[in-house]
Amino acid sequence: MNAIDECYKTLGLHPGVSLQEVKVAYRQLVKRWHPDNFPHDDSQRRTAEETLKRINRAYDILTEDWADVTPPVAKKKVSPEPYYHRGVARAKSGYYKQAIDELTKAILIDSDYIDAYLYRGFLYEKIGQRIRAEKDFNKATKLKLERTGTAGETPSSTARAASPPPVSTEPSTSPWQCAGTFEKHSHTVSTISMSPDGKFFVTGSYDQTLVLWQLSTGRVLKTLKGHFDRIYCVAVSSDSKLIASSSGDKNVKLWKVSSGAEIRTCGGWFGGHSERVLAVAFSPSKKKLISGSGDCTVKIWQTRTGREIRTVKGYASAVVAIAVSPDGKVFASASLEKFLRIREMDGRLLRSLRADSEVWAIAFSPNNKAIAVGRADGCITLWNWHNGEELKTLSGHRDRVSSIAFSPDGKTLASGSWDGQIRLWDWESGTVAAVLSGHGGRVCAVAFSPDGKTLVSGGGDRTVKIWWRQ
Secondary structure (H helix, E strand, O other): OOHHHHHHHHOOOOOOOOHHHHHHHHHHHHHHHOHHHOOOOHHHHHHHHHHHHHHHHHHHHHHHOOOOOOOOOOOOOOOOHHHHHHHHHHHHOOOHHHHHHHHHHHHHHOOOOHHHHHHHHHHHHHOOOHHHHHHHHHHHHHHHHHHHOOOOOOHHHHHOOOOOOOOOOOOOOOOEEEEEEEOOOOOOEEEEEEOOOOOEEEEEEOOOEEEEEEOOOOOEEEEEEOOOOOEEEEEEOOOOOEEEEEEOOOOEEEEEOOOOOEEEEEOHHHOOOOOOEEEEEEOOOOOEEEEEEOOOOEEEEEOOOOEEEEEEOOOOOOEEEEEEOOOOOEEEEEEOOOEEEEEEOOOOEEEEEEOOOOEEEEEEOOOOOOEEEEEOOOOEEEEEOOOOEEEEEEOOOOOOEEEEEEOOOOOEEEEEEOOOEEEEEEOOOOEEEEEEEOOOOOEEEEEEOOOOOEEEEEEOOOOEEEEEEO
8 A cells, every 4th residue: 555545544535535525534533533532531642642643644645736836827917815815714724735825826926915924924833844934924024114114014915914803992092102122132032021029021032042131221131041042932930030941942941040040951962842842931839840842742840950740742733832820720731723721730631722713822810810812813812711711802913912911910911913013901891902013023022010010022023122101
């Protein structure tokens, strides 16, 4: 039996069936073998993970023959819109390669199609093609700057957005003002963590460095070097004495705030994650550290020794976000799926919540009653995580919500998006209190100060901005 026949067999089909039959069989098998169907049976869940990998591999091979990236030939001017919207629809159905093909056709028709570059870049990143993704994101940013000189969309570009959700009523004046813009990093500022004592904050960048900043002045206190690839996430311990960072070099590192010295690497060369580490978070007690990785696992570490306590499996794709509840009893994790998983600190699954789009950011409310997630479609969903009740969906961003943060009093939710905007929401009423523009590209990180009067942001324009509430 050749490789193609083996793929048909994996999907329960015979050679010669139509593309539609392949799609139907694939959807049915994914639904049947998703690891979330077996939350209490570790053996069955592992079997499901391996089966799902074979199903995905077979589907990719069989559908490759149907993909055709040749630009449409027409005697009259062709609109790129139908190809763009077909690409978006296929992406939402999980057919990423076909979606990329349609978006490529749209770009071949209109080489200045900003939204097509952004969406294709998002899909490239999702399937692990980082270089192509970065190229598309850079192209989109360049086009935006050429058209407007700012991060704002042109009217024609905005009209092309993929079924954009209705924009909430925005205030005529903002109580927030930019107090300073700081350029220290030489690449994207991907992550920010505020110290609980309010004295400093830490930024991490694709330039492989961490920078400690004095919150009151924006002065650089220290630059930490030690990672050998992009830094994706940073966290400060509850006593403001330790920093944890995660990177594309597959490592989680611990640093001492007072000296800036590296204390240890969790896992090291002979253990730990086998792919880039995309998320990291301390428990409130500082005793445990939790990390999520492109190897589709979550690892729980003992902070004091760097020893791995447990590996949590059951994810079908990269784990991109982790948050620990304020009381330290549970943590939430999200992979590049439409699920948010709530687990006890030993890794046992308590609840799985389904979103309408892939989850990229997570935050617990300070009173521990709600949890918010930032989605790939630009929306934010809030749940009562204790009973799974959906509380609110906030719409307004035109691209991925990459970072969210509650104010200390829990009344305001800040969101940073790849559309270049920061939105501050009165989330209980669903209204927008302020829209902050100023980054010359996607916003990757936002963080509140402990008193709620300062917001710090970072993004693809390599800058850090400090915003003050008037």
